[in-house]
Amino acid sequence: MFDKLHEECGVFGIFRRSGETVVPETYHALYALQHRGQESCGIAVNVDGVINCHKGAGLVNEVFNREALMKMPEGKMAIGHCLYGSIGNASENIQPLLINHMKGAMALAHNGCLTNGLEIREELEKKGMIFHTSSNSEVIAYAIIQERVRCGSIEEAVRNAMKVIKGAYSLVIMSPTKLIAARDPQGIRPLCMGTMGEDVVFASESCAFNAIGATFERDIEPGEVVVVTKDGVKSYKPEVREKTGLCVFEYIYNARPDSVIDGASVHEARLQAGAFLAQEHPVEADVVIGVPDSGLDAALGYARESGIPYGIGFIKNKYIGRTFIQPTQKERQDAVRIKLNVVSATVKDKRVVMVDDSIVRGTTSLPIIKLLRDAGAKEVHMRLASPPYIRPCYFGTDVVSVENLIAANHTVEEIAKIIGVDSLGYLSVEACDKLAKGCGLSLCKGCFTGEYPVDPPKRDQTPRHEKPI
Amino acid sequence: MFDKLHEECGVFGIFRRSGETVVPETYHALYALQHRGQESCGIAVNVDGVINCHKGAGLVNEVFNREALMKMPEGKMAIGHCLYGSIGNASENIQPLLINHMKGAMALAHNGCLTNGLEIREELEKKGMIFHTSSNSEVIAYAIIQERVRCGSIEEAVRNAMKVIKGAYSLVIMSPTKLIAARDPQGIRPLCMGTMGEDVVFASESCAFNAIGATFERDIEPGEVVVVTKDGVKSYKPEVREKTGLCVFEYIYNARPDSVIDGASVHEARLQAGAFLAQEHPVEADVVIGVPDSGLDAALGYARESGIPYGIGFIKNKYIGRTFIQPTQKERQDAVRIKLNVVSATVKDKRVVMVDDSIVRGTTSLPIIKLLRDAGAKEVHMRLASPPYIRPCYFGTDVVSVENLIAANHTVEEIAKIIGVDSLGYLSVEACDKLAKGCGLSLCKGCFTGEYPVDPPKRDQTPRHEKPI
């Protein structure tokens, strides 16, 4: 409902050498990664080489209710996935993808988006191959299995396939005997490794490790493939290091603040962004508040840097879930009011700096600011912890066209007027760069600049079968 | 729960030229075919060439509850399927199968079982192809698409594929613009065609046509392919007529008595079987009763032929569904009692002829006969409207081994003793032949004789990925 970017997925994998269970660990890890995708989820468990998979539409605790969990078999390996699911027929595209091939079964969980997926798909279709889904993930599976028939091992097949597929992909793959993690050469989406005693885990974000009592070890490097077998862990790094670029929005919005990605704490990155914002767009005010949840850290950073007191300006209804908005409540103002309420004591008769992480389409800023005005805020100065969002993203979010991007179609002054603030300030691209540099990071800032670490797709990636005749 | 053969599927297809809807028709047709498969079901609808599919585990009225039906889009073509699902991972194997290929999308609903499915699968896997299911149906889909890339039309691809695949298959296939029905050259499973004005329908059994007010036109012939487009209906018959053999159990048990299959009324065939049974195994008795539901027709036939009065001996609880038998009720006697009750007035102090369609494993005959004894039956003479079941079936039932077949391991006298009857009589294979001849039918009686109309599979058909390492 809120004007947010929608990321597509969280992935997880576990290989046990000593521990007894894999299902509860995967379940709780997915629960910790739930913010990365709320539409559907699934777990594939490897029972003595036979892979069982349960998946469905809904939140982790809906799909894996008591009865479903009871029915899950146990094993020594499992992978899990949660999905936002903006693309195609949801029920078919739910992951993990479980496929059978010449050497047995393979399960695959994927976060990201290819830029040459349709080209590979069409190439394979010409050979009479069939696809069950419209997802990139099946294309990746095919690319791997095409190699598998002529390679000596699944990891070799994965490495060869990575020469063919282009774009963003963090993968966790399970064969009858191996667990494999792989990350695209640009490292666009995060992926990290942890341990629990002798056992190995992989996850999109380190917060999943905290949830199950695992220890964070390191990030998977761009282009790296890590293979876990009962004999140990082996890593294959790319021969040629390509240009890298972790999605900047992982820091701005996607990731949980308690995660550490590619060496940088998400919370600290947001504090720092807030501090830069205070330097770039200072204002005289009485209180700094953040829009929950993703604006809070930057608001605290802004407050600390500016010396203006930090306040709690909004309470977000925490019983989220699938609240059904009745027809009569459908106006956006009503919808916002149901989820967000102002703490009047904080803003009444005050000059308020309101910090949010970003504006994408700009659809909910007006009603949020109206809430502040109604609660008695004297002035409202909006500060955004990211630069103007003006270009499409090809790497797994739901912003594939610039048509609805408010900043692509309006100046900052126009936007300020549209949403009704006294002043509006965006973080500069330069501040982003400083921030990245400070953390030793290389970021993809394509959505702000149009420059991507890998070539964008050559044409619309919608498969033929999804177009009406 | 009862000792019955489990058939695998019912299929349905509709092509509208004049009518407005296809979903309610498919829904009600599947409801009429529900006896052919109760584990899962699905409907694929063609909306201007884009195919949408909804499927799930459960009965038709569970999977397609009010909410699900409301969400279904409407179109001019649809296919539907209901499945018993004895094989493999149910959720993946639920049909219709919807796949995407070079020329667009294809949906397929299949009843039957291949005898060379694993061989074709392995051949394809060697080329790096991947399978999402362990079902034969995906093998058929692949066989068709392999041809499709070099054929001018989907119907040509289907006809070519039929030269490769062996075994039992009644298919309803939907492409972006065509609806196709095809039946294996032996005609092992039923498939028929009907009309509703200008519109064409296909179904496993004619009772589906009655349910939606359609008119039965004719059976699809063994080896025939029928193609429906907006320009009309076209039929392709096999150049060489192979040996045919409709599954005898379609008459004995699978089909609904109100269906007409390959020119013969199922009800009449059962009446006739009962009459032959009376001739072959006469007995002095006071009343003839049938075991509901599939023994009733043969019981009436036995009564008419023998002159012994027909009676209503059992009431079956009609609120079937997924009744949960509590641990304390788990003994078979208790379980039988919950579903079946004797009408004492009919059997008390009487010599009773009890007619059933068949004994497969023989697990519930003893408790059923005990019910009659407890209700005061003086004598119980069991008569079976089919010969002893002694050989495996390779064409889509769940009897794949002779291990648990009571008649494969015991003489008639031993069985009579085991189940506690005063006499036991099976229909002879010769009577079956007479029955077939009378109807102009060629039947597969492999389960009684070991002679099949097509070669049995060369080896166990379980795919590699379903075997533990």
Place this chain on the structure above:
Amino acid sequence: MFDKLHEECGVFGIFRRSGETVVPETYHALYALQHRGQESCGIAVNVDGVINCHKGAGLVNEVFNREALMKMPEGKMAIGHCLYGSIGNASENIQPLLINHMKGAMALAHNGCLTNGLEIREELEKKGMIFHTSSNSEVIAYAIIQERVRCGSIEEAVRNAMKVIKGAYSLVIMSPTKLIAARDPQGIRPLCMGTMGEDVVFASESCAFNAIGATFERDIEPGEVVVVTKDGVKSYKPEVREKTGLCVFEYIYNARPDSVIDGASVHEARLQAGAFLAQEHPVEADVVIGVPDSGLDAALGYARESGIPYGIGFIKNKYIGRTFIQPTQKERQDAVRIKLNVVSATVKDKRVVMVDDSIVRGTTSLPIIKLLRDAGAKEVHMRLASPPYIRPCYFGTDVVSVENLIAANHTVEEIAKIIGVDSLGYLSVEACDKLAKGCGLSLCKGCFTGEYPVDPPKRDQTPRHEKPI
């Protein structure tokens, strides 16, 4: 959907002295009584004097699914109820009713309908008493508890209350230490007693005993109260025997044919009704068929008496449940077709006698007969195993007004014309009397004659709070 009378309830009770469980027995007994009420159901279990109750809308196997059954505590006593629920706010009226009073808790399950319920309710309301439901059952509970405060025992309170309440009631009542069964002085609704070793059970129909392996002992007599405690069973019979009259429709339609009520087999009563019908309304014909399920027994009786062969004319879809009829299928012809199909082989080119139990509103006879005509029946002669239904019922069915009763508004000839039959014959009231006499029964035939065994209510019984202002 079919034109049937709707009865309101089935009741059950169990008192264990030796056995270990009461929940599975109650569950399976309710499942056997499901035909008496499909809208809702419930079970109350007595755990050491504390009564727990679970109830809900739906069939027995829906309300008591695996999870719900698992959660039920076990005890030595339980009562159960299934309800049709034509009256008032369903969710509040679901039974058993569990109430708390001066002496502890009481659970009550009731089948029937009072004729002075509103008068008692208003009397109590004047004293400031509150009601939670609009059901008679709460009035009965109040009548008992009003006595309880001045009586030495619950059974005395029940007996006193029975002097106050008028109309139809078969009750099973549970106190912290006792299980009580009571039947109104007219014996309008059935109630019987059985045993399982040392344990005692009560049920609306004997078929519930068969389902759980209990032995039928006897019917509860009109006006009798039976009390079970750990010390044994005690019976209180009425001092003055009033006029009695078991509802004739229990034999015609409500009860299961395998039940025995007040000494008469329901199946035999229906056979006999069919035989009388053949005597009163003979016709030259080729086959006699019954409308499933309640017309089958009388059809067999007609066939035997007339010498015309009995045939199986219809197949009823056995996957009943809550099939959702889509808007486009809503015409009655379509709706009938989905549930009922003709066996053409039985009726084609034949003169058919079709026997049904009754016509109430006459809404589905026309489409059923059309099915026969469409299947090729040459003549259709309808025979009804009951007299014309012309008067309201005040004792627990849903026919409370004569407005929609076809026979109250049309002659037999007119009805024959309306529903499209070649001839129509109703059983005579005299035949009913003969039938009752043969079984030693006294029947309430008020719906045919307007003469009731107890005075009808003086005014509309709708409570005040259900009328809009």
Place this chain on the structure above:
Amino acid sequence: MFDKLHEECGVFGIFRRSGETVVPETYHALYALQHRGQESCGIAVNVDGVINCHKGAGLVNEVFNREALMKMPEGKMAIGHCLYGSIGNASENIQPLLINHMKGAMALAHNGCLTNGLEIREELEKKGMIFHTSSNSEVIAYAIIQERVRCGSIEEAVRNAMKVIKGAYSLVIMSPTKLIAARDPQGIRPLCMGTMGEDVVFASESCAFNAIGATFERDIEPGEVVVVTKDGVKSYKPEVREKTGLCVFEYIYNARPDSVIDGASVHEARLQAGAFLAQEHPVEADVVIGVPDSGLDAALGYARESGIPYGIGFIKNKYIGRTFIQPTQKERQDAVRIKLNVVSATVKDKRVVMVDDSIVRGTTSLPIIKLLRDAGAKEVHMRLASPPYIRPCYFGTDVVSVENLIAANHTVEEIAKIIGVDSLGYLSVEACDKLAKGCGLSLCKGCFTGEYPVDPPKRDQTPRHEKPI
């Protein structure tokens, strides 16, 4: 799961004179009050004087899913309730309570707990009255209706009943034509009034008004009764003003910080409590963090007063709901980890002040503090924004015995050792008094002092029927 007090309820009522709907408003208001009770909820709608009620176990958006909302009729009046439900048989006690009496129907929603409920219940039971629930709310309903039969109006009956019932109660009552709000003479639970144009609303907390766009008007005064009819709003205030005392825990924990209760902002009260805490228990430290959600405001207050920087120390998983903790995860440490994660960047190598609202049983403090230590906190100083909880509460929480209260059984030093902190400081009772005085409030602090504004119950309030024999 967390060591929190459980409050019992939220109430809401709406009377429309101009607006069109009442169901969406009540639904969204309950959603805003969900924090007051998550076990069950319900809505009663008045349709032209006939009251319909839907209620069930679960969160508001579960009980009122799309289908349930669609089925709700609309009217001009409605009341709603959400319940924590610690007492008795949940399904019977779900509110609103809908009862029928001499003058029609009455629906009642109640927050609080009587201290003489059992005495009144037993008094009524002696007159032969029956109870359906074990809740106080039914006692209140009875007390009102007992008066109603001799009073001229429902409001007079309510006022008279208030002379009989003692303890905590905030009531919203609906008759066929009136909406009534009433609050106990001590004002123990909150209740306030708002408007939407000509329409009137009542709610437990003002945040419910914000959610539906209503305007807060004023609190209902202790002992006040407000009646809304189509002719307007009328207030009855108590003749004698009794000693008052709003539950102090409404400020400490129960209420949402964005609510304003009896003139004081909850957020500001918590900020102030944090400030007093900093004065009473200063410590040298690097960062102040709050335990989400109820410790955050006081933490900010502590930080501001002490000058130590405020930090975000924990991320709480926001996909709460009914997460199923698997047996293997059942240790408390695992359970805490799933819901709460430390932001390492905030606490690593720091001296941390961790502020929480209270410790009740002390069961989760140890694992929470262990999380901080594991994340590298050098020192942990716990500060509690309330005094030691040492006495039972009789007014609607789940703390009815001192047995498990950690502070009732241990000194502060012992507790510090048990939970593993470097120092521990509770807010003093004197600070509570100062806080109350500052807000012009009179508070019930019985749980800290044993002094209550009204006499505690004379004996255990468990009804007879809930005790085993």
